[in-house]
Amino acid sequence: MVMPRSALRPYHHGRLRQAVIEAAVQEVEAAGAGHLSMREIARRAGVSHAAPAYHFGDKAGIFTAIATEGFRLITERIAPVTGGPDGFIQGGAAYVGFAVEHPGHFEVMFRPDLYRADDLDLIAARDAAFGVMVDSARAAVAAGEADDITGLVVAGWSAAHGFATLWLHANLQDKLGTDPAAFAATFAGGLVTLGEIARRQQL
C-alpha cells in the first residue's frame, strides 16, 4: 500500500464542475475575461491542469457555462419584481443591480466571441430572460398601445444595459457619486428629459 493519495486530496473532486465555474467567475471579476487561464483555475481547485477540460471540453465551454448560469440568475433576479404597473422600471433597476452584483457573469454574457452561441441551454436561458423583459414591458403600457412594445423593450433594455456597462467600464461613478438612491433619481430624471426631447424631435 503506497502513500494513499486521499491523505492529500481525494482523487475525485466531487464538485469540480461547479468549483471551476466559481473560480472562473472570480478570475473574470478580478482580472477580466481576457486573463482567464484554465491552468490557473485548475491550480486553485487543486486538480490537474487537464481536469477542467474533461467537464467543459475547452475554454469556450467554461464561458458558455458561465453565460448560461448568468442568464438564469438574471431571470431569477428580474422576474419577481416585474408584476405591477411599475414592473418595467423595477425590472430595469434589477437588471442594473444584477450587473453590479455579478460583474463576472454579466461581462461574459455579452461577449459572444468567448462562448458557443449555438449552445441550446444557453439559447434557452437567454430567451427566457428576454421573455421576462417583454412581459414586464407589456404590463407597463396601457392595453391599447400594444404596437409600441418592441420599441419600449429595446429602449428600456438599452438604457439599463448601457447604464450597467458604463457603470462597470467607464467610471460613471465620477459623474453620479456612489449613492444608489441618488443616482437612480438622477438617471430617472434624465430619462424623462430624454423622452421629452425625443418627442419634440418626432414632431
Next chain:
Amino acid sequence: MVMPRSALRPYHHGRLRQAVIEAAVQEVEAAGAGHLSMREIARRAGVSHAAPAYHFGDKAGIFTAIATEGFRLITERIAPVTGGPDGFIQGGAAYVGFAVEHPGHFEVMFRPDLYRADDLDLIAARDAAFGVMVDSARAAVAAGEADDITGLVVAGWSAAHGFATLWLHANLQDKLGTDPAAFAATFAGGLVTLGEIARRQQL
C-alpha cells in the same frame, strides 16, 4: 554583398506603427479582442514577431493606441452634428453609427482591462469625447433647467451605448430588422414611452 533583403521587403517598414493598429483593429473585428495575437499581426505586416513590441511595448500598448484612436474618431464623428437644438439626438445617432462602423475600436474603448487606463493621451481623448456629449446636452435643454444636465447626459449616453452594445453583441437585429430609418423610429418611440413611464413613476 549577400542577397539584399530589400528585394523581398525593406528592413524598415516605414509606417509599422499605423500598420499594426490597422491590422489589430481588423483582427478584433473579425475574431474579437480576446483572440488578438501580436505574432499574427506581425506576420500580416510582414515584420518579425518582436517588431510591434518596439513601438507599443506590449499588447496592452496596442490596445491603448486603439482605444485612444477610437475616442478621437468618435469625437470627430459626433462633434459636427451637435450644433442645433436637435444636436443631442443627432449626437446619439452618430454615437451608434460610430459603433456600427468601427466595431473594433468601439469594443476596445470600453474594455479598460485590456489597456493602460492611466495613459495620458488616452485620458485626454476620452475626456474630449465626453465634453462633446455634455455640450450637446446643454444645448438641448432650455436655458433654465441646467441642473438636469448630468442626468440627461447619463441617460442619453446609456441609451446610445446600450443600444450600440446590444446591437453588436446580442442579435438585436432579430427584433428590429436591418433598416436604419425604421429601427431609429421604433427606438425613438420607445424612448418617448420610457420617459412617460419614468415620469409616472416619479409622481
Next chain:
DNA sequence: CTCCGATCTAGCCATTGACAAGTCTGTCTG
C-alpha cells in the same frame, strides 16, 4: 565618410490551450 540612434531581427524562456493515453475508483452485474 563616419558615427549614432532609431528601427527591426533572431533567439530564448516560461506559460498556455488542446490533445492523447493512461490511471484511479465507485458502482453495477453476475
Next chain:
DNA sequence: CAGACAGACTTGTCAATGGCTAGATCGGAG
C-alpha cells in the same frame, strides 16, 4: 464477492504565444 465497466482525473506532450535580451541594419546628421 470478484470482475467488468464507465466516469473522473492525471500525466505527458505539442505548437503557439507574450515578453525579454542581444545583435543586425539602416538612414541621416555632423
